[in-house]
Amino acid sequence: MSPTIDPTTATALRAAVTRLYLSLRRNSPSSEMTAAHSSAIGTLTDHGPMRMGEFAERESIRMPSATALIDKLVHEGLVQRRPDPTDRRAVLIELTPDGRRTVDELRSRRDEVLTTALERLEPAERTTLEAAVPALTALLKQLENHDE
Amino acid sequence: MSPTIDPTTATALRAAVTRLYLSLRRNSPSSEMTAAHSSAIGTLTDHGPMRMGEFAERESIRMPSATALIDKLVHEGLVQRRPDPTDRRAVLIELTPDGRRTVDELRSRRDEVLTTALERLEPAERTTLEAAVPALTALLKQLENHDE
DNA sequence: TATTGTTATACTCTATAACTATA
């Protein structure tokens, strides 16, 4: 009844997650959109208008990198800056309607690939995966506590 | 009994895998080693001496990028080139003893973080995750068939 | 001719350091 983990589980789980992630990225027809760009507009979708500093932190990049990245997205018409009414040093960045549309398309295309793959599994495997999602989320939470 | 998938499963699974992967990367003390470098020596460990072209394909990069990457690892003493005895145009690349040692250290440190996180889960969650590994692998296989 | 690998060059994403404007 010890909490000891078979090290093989950690190794196998890491390998599976890593390869799944890379494969999902490869299979995501996010053509005409780099990884940094699609991650950025995804973050802006999920966490609403935010300041440049918060955006940089969420994307795990530095402010100058964030400025440059946002500049490009603004140039593509997907993102807009506006002044923060509470602090004239700051800017708020947010998606344009075009940006929102792009995120929606991107996500539905990605999930399509994954849904097709899920449909090709054995029913028992699908059930196992559905059951695993909360456990994966719990594991993630443990890892992120360790971040701090 | 239809094979229809709740689209929420695909979305939730993708989110979980993506965030887990990113978190694992952040928590991997692969300091003094870039992601490209550690991936490269991992591939060389798992699939033995190989030609430059095979290496490029496994890493999903082009040959000139592979040449540059291997050049750096050779310079760091982790990898060595030798002529392919069966084809004088080709080279075989392989880990040096130093490279093998580096991979071993890297992997054990990475798994340490994940093992600790797993130990902090509820026993039922751990069991669920252990059970999910084969299903994740099966899912990966489906995705990779779709690659072709 | 076709294939394996390298060299030359350029683009994207990231960083640190120095600067501007505002708090």
Next chain:
DNA sequence: TATAGTTATAGAGTATAACAATA
């Protein structure tokens, strides 16, 4: 002074195009 953001500049990792050596 301290903070929010930008500009200047550099390094890592990738690509395409053109080349050399060998099959």
